[in-house]
Amino acid sequence: MSSPPLARPPESMRPDRMEVMTPIGAGAFLDVEPGVRLECLVGAHNGTRGLTTGLVTIAPSTALSYHTHTFAESITLLKGRAIAAVEGREYVLEPLDNVVIPRGPAHQVRNLSDTEPAILHVALASDAPTRTIVDDTFPRIAMPDEANGLAGAERFNRFRTAERFAAGPNTAFIDFFNETLMPGLEMSGGYGLFLPGGRLPAHVHDFDESISIIDGDALCIVEGRRHPMRDATALQPRGRVHYFINESDEPMAMIWVYAGPSPIRIVVDESCATVEGNPWREGATR
Structure with missing residues (x-):
């Protein structure tokens, strides 16, 4: 049984930054x-803390070099054909398939098309991401279609077979990664589908969100x-009361x-997401 909404967010979560909307381009x-x-759509350049997200475009017949990070990375194919490889384990990506690599393992992405770019959504659990290039000395292992990764290393999410759940009316969500699915992971995330009229309740987080x-209009x-x-990314800083709704006739x-x-x-109470009920406005009751 879910807990009733809070009347207002905890005062300890009072935000110190405004939301930022960044269209692609x-x-x-x-x-x-x-x-x-x-x-880069969310990152240090627009005040994000602990997170960087954006779109990577890989030219036809091009590979992103094998590299490592000191933080986790999520890679989701949005358009094109690609292979994501982790220390030689190769996953053929279909649209919206997702690979999550914890800190440490070497990985790369290759565009399988010789005519079209591959476009990927990436998320890095750092607001100051760096990488270390490593040699490609790994034997290639074609992972089976039903593979879901390697225990203690990467997690692979096949979009078409991933488990869905409702996060609000007329929605279907997928958890791609979090500390329950991957112990020790620093970030969490997934996919959300909103049918016409779909929405989430008014809520806050104790961390920044991208x-x-x-697809469609939000x-x-x-x-x-x-x-x-539309074709844009929002930064929701810690403590800002927000929700998403699909008021269009399409998903x-x-x-x-x-x-x-x-x-x-x-x-939190729906009134907190209104101008009049904004808990952080000047003069609001604490």
């Missing part, structure tokens, strides 16, 4: 290596501020990532 660009470009709208409500979103989909290990939403 308006992010911070970085040429990672020849033929590989990152558009929400990338990858409306993001933050303390009464209304942000229509809407998102990839969400929390800068915290568990996907915890603290549900």
Whole structure:
């Protein structure tokens, strides 16, 4: 049985930053290596803490070099054909398949097409991400279609067979990664489908969140501020009261990532998501 909504968020979660909406094409660009470009949509450049997310475009017949991180990374194929490899274990990605690599293991991504780019959503559990290039000395192992990763190392989520659950009316969510699924992981995230009329309750988090709208039209409500979103990513700082709703006649989909290990939403009274009921407004009762 779920707990009743809180009348207001805890005072200890009072936010110190505003939300940021970044359309695709308006992010911070970085040429990672020849033929590989990152558009950072949530990160240190817009005040995010503990998290970086964005889109990586890999040119036809190009591979992102094998590398390691000191933090976890999530990779989700949005468009094209690609292989994600972790120390030689190769996963052929279909659209919206997801691979999560904890800190340490070497990994790479290769574009299988010689004519079309591959576009991937990436999330890194750091606001100052770095990488260390390593030699590709790993024997190639083609992982079976039903593989779900390697215990203690990577997790592989096949989108078409992943378990769904309702996070609100007319929604279907998938948990791709969190500390329950991958002990020791620093972040959590997944996929959310909103059918027409689908929405989440008003809520807050005790950490920053990135929400990338990858299909359809979304409306993001933050303390009464209304942000229509299409092909865009939202930064929701810790403590901001918000929710998403699909007011269109078509499905809407998102990839969400929390800068915290568990996907915890603290549900609050719906009035907190209005201008009049904003718990952080000047003069609001504490």
